[in-house]
Amino acid sequence: MNDVDSVADVIAVACLLVGAFFCLTAGVGLVRFPDVLSRMHAGTKPQVVGVLLIMTGSAIRLVGSSVIWMLLLVAAFQLLTAPVSAHMVSRIAYRRRHVRRDLLLVDELGGGPDLYRGDEPADAPPEEPAQAFVESQPDQGTGAGDGKA
Amino acid sequence: MTASDVAVRRLRNQVPLLVSLVLVWNLLWGTWSWANLISGTVVALAVTWLLPLPPVAGGASFHPLAVVHFLGHLIRDLALSSAQVAWDAIRPSGLRYGAIISVQLRTDSDLLLTMIAETLCLVPGSIVIDLDREKRVFALHLLSVRDDAELEEQRVRVRATEDRVVRAFGSAADIAALDQQPDQPARRPAGRSTS
Numbered sequence: 001m002n003d004v005d006s007v008a009d010v011i012a013v014a015c016l017l018v019g020a021f022f023c024l025t026a027g028v029g030l031v032r033f034p035d036v037l038s039r040m041h042a043g044t045k046p047q048v049v050g051v052l053l054i055m056t057g058s059a060i061r062l063v064g065s066s067v068i069w070m071l072l073l074v075a076a077f078q079l080l081t082a083p084v085s086a087h088m089v090s091r092i093a094y095r096r097r098h099v100r101r102d103l104l105l106v107d108e109l110g111g112g113p114d115l116y117r118g119d120e121p122a123d124a125p126p127e128e129p130a131q132a133f134v135e136s137q138p139d140q141g142t143g144a145g146d147g148k149a
Numbered sequence: 150m151t152a153s154d155v156a157v158r159r160l161r162n163q164v165p166l167l168v169s170l171v172l173v174w175n176l177l178w179g180t181w182s183w184a185n186l187i188s189g190t191v192v193a194l195a196v197t198w199l200l201p202l203p204p205v206a207g208g209a210s211f212h213p214l215a216v217v218h219f220l221g222h223l224i225r226d227l228a229l230s231s232a233q234v235a236w237d238a239i240r241p242s243g244l245r246y247g248a249i250i251s252v253q254l255r256t257d258s259d260l261l262l263t264m265i266a267e268t269l270c271l272v273p274g275s276i277v278i279d280l281d282r283e284k285r286v287f288a289l290h291l292l293s294v295r296d297d298a299e300l301e302e303q304r305v306r307v308r309a310t311e312d313r314v315v316r317a318f319g320s321a322a323d324i325a326a327l328d329q330q331p332d333q334p335a336r337r338p339a340g341r342s343t344s
Binding site for chain 1: 269290
């Protein structure tokens with residue numbers, strides 16, 4: 001009996017520690033990743049697994065108490081809501097151009113004349129920052145061309 | 150007569166929602182009792198009456214073996230993808246390039262597309278950015294890719310995920326639609342541009 005208890009304790013501790021580690025990497029990812037879209041990856045996957053593992057560890061330690069059902073609910077709703085919120089934030093970030101395009105290999109959603117750009121704000125950062133900077137310089141060829149036209 | 154017919158149909162559409170609300174209520178209390186069951190039913194009816202949701206058209210069926218297969222893959226994918234993202238986060242060299250790809254799906258059901266999108270957010274590498282409902286095209290952001298070959302790999306993986314979800318929860322018609330186009334090449338929609 002005692003052995004069974006200590007084995008369960010070891011498993012619970014392992015779950016809690018690994019879960020805490022995953023939550024930590026989620027936080028580190030939020031700080032280190034370069035743009036909103038990448039940060040959402042850190043906010044969903046390691047975060048969800050971290051919470052699931054912590055719930056599992058707590059459930060093993062709390063066997064027999066009614067709190068376990070609440071842990072189950074927390075886990076279920078974490079699984080259901082984290083992807084939805086990540087999707088909503090990414091979608092808005094993409095449409096408001098908070099995307100580091102220089103870090104994208106391909107962008108099959110962007111470009112093309114038929115792209116829907118319904119809710120893009122007037123003060124959105126330019127699509128190509130470097131080019132926009134060159135065009136905004138008054139003594140460049142583009143500026144003179146504008147003056148003639 | 151018609152009014153009561155509509156009411157009955159609406160109630161029948163709401164039954165799964167009501168049952169799940171009562172279940173959540175009982176889980177929150179942590180104990181099982183008739184008082185919890187009855188109060189939960191009252192609360193569920195009040196919630197669905199005060200905050201009505203549109204009914205989910207089509208509905209889902211349930212294929213036990215395929216569901217086990219799907220859940221097994223989901224757990225494995227979840228563990229794999231978190232380990233991957235965790236490593237990307239703490240690795241000194243930082244991230245490789247990201248990518249935004251679009252993938253053509255074959256399913257035509259709101260509920261199934263929702264489940265596929267949720268699953269895709271939890272499997273390695275992808276987050277759903279946008280969904281063109283009419284053309285059934287998902288736009289996904291990939292966290293870390295090396296080359297074009299890896300993009301194709303991801304496309305295949307997305308369609309495999311779709312396959313598992315539909316076979317687990319889809320109706321017979323959905324599964325038939327899947328079988329009709331078993332290995333349609335993952336074509337890219339026209340009008341794309343590489344940046």
